[in-house]
Amino acid sequence: MTTGELVCPAGTPAALRTAVDAGADSIYCGFQNATNARNFPGLNFTPQELGKAVQYAHEKGAKVLLALNTYPPEGKFGLWREAADLGADLDVDAYIVADMGVAAYVADNHPDKRLHLSVQAAAASPDAIRYYVREFGVRRVVLPRILTIPEIREIKQEIPCEIETFIFGNHGLMVEGRCSLTNYATGLSTNMDGVCSPAHLVEYRRDAEGGMATRLGPFTIDRFGPDESAGYPTICKGRFCNSEHPEGYYAFEEPISLNLSRLLPELMDAGVNAFKIEGRQRSRAYVKKVVAAFRAAVDDIRDGLEPALSDLAALTEGQKQTEGAYKTKKWR
Amino acid sequence: MTPGLTIGPIHYFWAAEKKRDFYARIADEAPVDTVYLGEVICSKRQPFFDQHLPEVAERLSRAGKRVVFSGLAEVMLKRERKACAELAGQNELEIEVNNAAALFHLPPGRRHRIGPFMMVYNGETLAHLAERGATHVTVPVEMPATSVAGMAQRAAALGVGLEVQVFGRAGLATSARCYHARAYGRTKDNCQFVCEEHSDGLPLDTRDGEAFLRVNGIQTLSHSYVNLFAEVPAMAEIGVTDLRLLPQDTDMVAVASVFDDIRNARIDTTEAEARFDEIPIEAPFSNGFWYGEAGHRRIEANARPLA
Amino acid sequence: MTPTAPENSATTDQRVPFRLADVPVPLLPLQPILYRIVRRIARMHPEVFDRLGAHQRTDFVIDLTDLPLALHLRPNPRALVFRAVRKDRLPPHKAHIAGDVLMLLRMLDAEIDGDAIFFSRDLLISGDTEAVVTLRNALDDVEGSIAEDVADMFGAPGRLALRRLRALAENSE
Numbered sequence: 001m002t003t004g005e006l007v008c009p010a011g012t013p014a015a016l017r018t019a020v021d022a023g024a025d026s027i028y029c030g031f032q033n034a035t036n037a038r039n040f041p042g043l044n045f046t047p048q049e050l051g052k053a054v055q056y057a058h059e060k061g062a063k064v065l066l067a068l069n070t071y072p073p074e075g076k077f078g079l080w081r082e083a084a085d086l087g088a089d090l091d092v093d094a095y096i097v098a099d100m101g102v103a104a105y106v107a108d109n110h111p112d113k114r115l116h117l118s119v120q121a122a123a124a125s126p127d128a129i130r131y132y133v134r135e136f137g138v139r140r141v142v143l144p145r146i147l148t149i150p151e152i153r154e155i156k157q158e159i160p161c162e163i164e165t166f167i168f169g170n171h172g173l174m175v176e177g178r179c180s181l182t183n184y185a186t187g188l189s190t191n192m193d194g195v196c197s198p199a200h201l202v203e204y205r206r207d208a209e210g211g212m213a214t215r216l217g218p219f220t221i222d223r224f225g226p227d228e229s230a231g232y233p234t235i236c237k238g239r240f241c242n243s244e245h246p247e248g249y250y251a252f253e254e255p256i257s258l259n260l261s262r263l264l265p266e267l268m269d270a271g272v273n274a275f276k277i278e279g280r281q282r283s284r285a286y287v288k289k290v291v292a293a294f295r296a297a298v299d300d301i302r303d304g305l306e307p308a309l310s311d312l313a314a315l316t317e318g319q320k321q322t323e324g325a326y327k328t329k330k331w332r
Numbered sequence: 333m334t335p336g337l338t339i340g341p342i343h344y345f346w347a348a349e350k351k352r353d354f355y356a357r358i359a360d361e362a363p364v365d366t367v368y369l370g371e372v373i374c375s376k377r378q379p380f381f382d383q384h385l386p387e388v389a390e391r392l393s394r395a396g397k398r399v400v401f402s403g404l405a406e407v408m409l410k411r412e413r414k415a416c417a418e419l420a421g422q423n424e425l426e427i428e429v430n431n432a433a434a435l436f437h438l439p440p441g442r443r444h445r446i447g448p449f450m451m452v453y454n455g456e457t458l459a460h461l462a463e464r465g466a467t468h469v470t471v472p473v474e475m476p477a478t479s480v481a482g483m484a485q486r487a488a489a490l491g492v493g494l495e496v497q498v499f500g501r502a503g504l505a506t507s508a509r510c511y512h513a514r515a516y517g518r519t520k521d522n523c524q525f526v527c528e529e530h531s532d533g534l535p536l537d538t539r540d541g542e543a544f545l546r547v548n549g550i551q552t553l554s555h556s557y558v559n560l561f562a563e564v565p566a567m568a569e570i571g572v573t574d575l576r577l578l579p580q581d582t583d584m585v586a587v588a589s590v591f592d593d594i595r596n597a598r599i600d601t602t603e604a605e606a607r608f609d610e611i612p613i614e615a616p617f618s619n620g621f622w623y624g625e626a627g628h629r630r631i632e633a634n635a636r637p638l639a
Numbered sequence: 640m641t642p643t644a645p646e647n648s649a650t651t652d653q654r655v656p657f658r659l660a661d662v663p664v665p666l667l668p669l670q671p672i673l674y675r676i677v678r679r680i681a682r683m684h685p686e687v688f689d690r691l692g693a694h695q696r697t698d699f700v701i702d703l704t705d706l707p708l709a710l711h712l713r714p715n716p717r718a719l720v721f722r723a724v725r726k727d728r729l730p731p732h733k734a735h736i737a738g739d740v741l742m743l744l745r746m747l748d749a750e751i752d753g754d755a756i757f758f759s760r761d762l763l764i765s766g767d768t769e770a771v772v773t774l775r776n777a778l779d780d781v782e783g784s785i786a787e788d789v790a791d792m793f794g795a796p797g798r799l800a801l802r803r804l805r806a807l808a809e810n811s812e
Binding site (some may be wrong): 011012013014015017018040041042043046047113156198199200202203204205206207212224226227228229230231255279282283284285286287314316317318319 | 687690691692694715746749750751752753754755757758759760761763764765767768769771773774775777779780781782
Binding site for chain 2 (some may be wrong): 058062063071072073074075076077092099100102104105121123124125127128130131132134135173174175178179180184185186187189213217219221223230236239240241242243244245249251252253322325330332
């Protein structure tokens with residue numbers, strides 16, 4: 001088992017090559033359909049592109065992890081089955097799955113492939129993780145971003161598989177794989193369609209004073225003054241009103257990004273095997289900067305040096321960063 | 333076949349007295365077949381009602397209701413893991429599992445139900461769970477009729493019950509963070525049980541003043557009440573075995589009675605609608621999820637083809 | 640390192656000899672140049688159009704906030720439109736993107752991240768959000784530098800102009 005494996009996002013073939021060149025150990029990506037949780041327009045890989053991408057990564061000693069991390073609704077399971085089979089044909093190194101049916105299919109039909117449990121499965125306890133290990137032979141769990149480092153250390157001692165944690169990027173607030181907020185507002189489901197705040201139903205309305213309203217479907221999920229920094233147009237980053245906050249407040253979380261660069265040594269010490277960078281929807285510029293920064297930091301730590309941490313704040317949502325739940329239970 | 337009628341677990345934090353009164357009325361007056369008991373949202377609330385559960389269960393059983401104990405949706409802390417293991421380990425009660433942590437502790441082949449938080453979307457997952465002792469599954473609230481129909485067939489072939497939520501706010505998300513505490517500038521550990529102040533959830537309106545969501549501790553609910561009374565005949569036809577009513581702070585006996593009449597074809601949808609008009613419910617009704625549309629929408633039953 | 644408007648730094652930093660906003664821009668002579676640019680990109684990177692999908696037929700307006708002109712783009716490979724338009728006479732369009740030239744150029748070059756400049760409100764979008772996101776994603780898959788390809792079209796003067804622009808961009812950080 002290696003430690004400090006850097007798992008990086010790629011929304012396009014160019015981003016994948018950028019990630020590999022910037023020092024990624026593994027790259028996760030998906031097909032251009034609902035089988036992955038970033039089913040966004042203009043993003044992701046055709047089977048042909050993925051084949052070439054896997055070749056490129058393998059030549060440079062990097063691995064490709066195929067995200068099959070959505071929940072097939074009854075009647076559409078075939079799409080996920082095909083994606084899994086295609087992944088095997090194209091020689092991906094592992095599957096990232098959430099749905100038990102998909103996990104069972106991969107375990108039965110591609111038993112030689114590594115199975116990673118997606119954060120979308122929301123396995124947050126040793127018991128839940130061990131269920132997936134026992135039933136499907138899961139080799140690695142991607143932990144939800146809700147645990148403190150001491151809690152991660154305890155989990156590691158109880159589970160017979162590797163741990164991957166998020167270290168940078170969008171800070172998901174809701175339990176992954178259990179959020180229907182987008183579907184309530186738009187009719188498209190995060191779990192079944194792989195979309196969160198689908199772009200064609202997001203509208204930015206500018207007002208005369210230079211402010212901006214963000215609309216999702218028929219609902220205004222936030223308003224920004226001219227100089228206020230913005231965030232992703234998701235309900236969980238929106239501002240809402242009630243008797244306690246008549247003027248509106250971030251009911252769930254402010255636009256803020258996770259940045260655990262300072263906690264890397266502690267995470268490695270706690271037994272985390274792999275670090276995940278969020279952002280398949282982000283640009284090559286983001287991939288290049290973030291991957292290079294964390295590559296350098298992880299290498300420094302391995303060499304027993306104090307990691308030099310470059311400033312990634314400009315790439316964060318709302319230009320703000322947090323260590324979230326990892327640092328303190330007070331986050332909850 | 334006439335589908336069964338169930339009362340799902342209470343999602344809100346109601347005072348023990350209010351809950352006891354609620355279940356007493358359900359036992360005495362509600363024409364339902366099954367009642368799910370137990371705290372599913374927040375483990376901090378559990379100690380407040382656990383002591384009353386045996387008595388409430390006994391009363392409901394005496395009234396001829398089948399009683400099922402539901403487990404927590406989110407499991408992370410030691411006390412939550414312990415609660416899961418205990419639920420899975422006991423032998424006398426029928427249980428509903430809402431987290432894979434409880435599945436891990438189930439003895440092989442032990443019969444159990446699967447709750448809506450388990451996200452069972454397809455026949456493959458259903459088959460996996462049925463093989464390991466699941467006898468009954470409640471599908472996620474966002475599942476559209478087209479998929480429910482296929483699921484019902486698979487469930488029937490496996491001899492598994494299939495339940496759909498037909499009434500009450502839709503649970504749209506859960507979190508490790510308590511949004512009720514956050515609204516009052518507190519943390520989850522220091523929440524002082526502020527959620528008890530809102531028996532119908534804490535409103536979240538848009539900045540345009542439109543009612544949108546409700547906060548219930550770590551859970552986010554829809555503002556609208558899902559109400560699939562007009563879809564009950566179609567559900568019976570496609571093989572849905574049970575209809576779930578989620579307790580809301582309104583006259584649930586009256587709600588159950590309307591559903592009972594409509595499942596037995598004693599009234600039509602027009603009359604059902606008139607009956608709902610007389611029940612004190614402020615929130616609008618929605619049924620969008622069932623039609624594969626935005627969940628907040630209400631689609632006129634006669635404007636669509638039968639499922 | 641929030642991207643700042645280059646005009647500000649240009650006025651405070653006297654070493655910068657070149658101010659884009661001062662360059663007079665007659666629209667008519669621009670049109671064939673712009674057309675050549677987009678044709679060249681289309682020829683060199685045909686895969687862009689696959690990613691655009693249905694948005695090949697979407698009309699985009701790109702408002703260059705530090706220039707007295709906007710660009711009209713319809714990325715239909717069979718009938719490409721890329722032309723300069725007056726800000727007070729915008730053509731009908733579904734998607735609107737606004738930002739200063741250097742910032743947009745640097746985004747095109749994968750030097751800065753689109754989401755980041757959106758968060759900082761330096762990039763403004765309105766209209767069909769999906770079209771904008773799709774265009775961004777499609778262009779982001781183009782490796783190498785579109786700006787360099789374009790500069791190459793104009794030989795040594797083109798490359799010099801690009802170097803100057805980049806120096807300006809660096810100074811503005």
